[in-house]
Amino acid sequence: MGERTVEFEVLRYNPEKDAAPHFQRYSVKCREEWVVLDALNHIKESVDPTLSYRWSCHMAVCGSCGMMVNGEPKLACKSFLRDYPGLIRVEPLRHFPVERDLVTVIDDFVAKLARVKPFLIPQPGAAQAGTGEYAQTPAQLKRYKQFTLCINCMLCYAACPEYGLIPEYIGPAVIALGHRWNEDSRDGGRAQRQEELAATNGVWDCSFVGACSEVCPEHVDPAAAIQQVKIKSTIDWYTEHLMPWLNK
């Protein structure tokens, strides 16, 4: 396997010393098959132990190593050096406050996720008599499966200009995860989730830029979830105001 020297420009910020973040350059010998995360690990182990960043699984499952690589939100563990011939500029995920170096403050996302109740709120009567099991056909599973693949990496938030401009917007992944449970045949919590999803700072802050789906490493397609929630919420509004007799 070949080796080459790669130039990195990494955003550094030490809250105790720096007034503002600045870029630091590292020139490191990297193996051709490495990903950006390997290079960061190498820098931390052999060049500069003060560099801070989050990572865990190194296999695009944990969602911890999201960062901006040459201006695009990427998982560092999925960004192969061979795809970046020149200088590689690594920054913390955009739109989130920088805690230190490449580590961001993610409290906003976590709080918003809790608001849409991303868990099963059982549909009364959905459990099978006797066994208490919640049976589901493959077709019913298929309906929402794609939205279960979210790894909470927040790349979609870094890509979304609406989230950058409107910090109150609950954002792509949270809507996709709320929609995931709404579409689940065993679930009966849609009315509760609509309070957040169908609100101004829910789907209606979205102007369908579509960037979230383009950058999502798991092909969740949050933009699709958002538009589907918009359509269903619009139908809700019309049935409630124009055809009230349909509401039992």
Place this chain on the structure above:
Amino acid sequence: MAEQVGRRPHVRPITSEWIFRHPRYLRYMVREFSCLFIGAWTLMLVCALGRLSEGPEAWGRFLEGLKSPWVVAFHVLALAFAAYHSFTWFQLTPKALPVQVGEKFLPDDVIAGAHFGAWAVLSLAILFFAGAF
């Protein structure tokens, strides 16, 4: 014992630089920008109705005004923006309106294609009723 580290999260300012960060944002802004042209054209249509209600003379002057190169140029631009908006919009329809048949979703091309087909049929119908054929 671990030392207590002071927290002072740094918030980076948002500037309009994001529009040029990736072509997808520029494409989005062009799509949004198209509403100005479509809005202006609609206003012109309202004015046309006004002239029409004032009688044949006012209507004739209005039609004469449409021949100015500026108005022709505006129409070409408005048409281009409207076509761009419709085209990009129909391409996004598979996301908003997925159709599940059994355990599979219909391919995106089928859903977008159906919209493009309906668009063509409706446009032809309007042209037909407008006496274009």
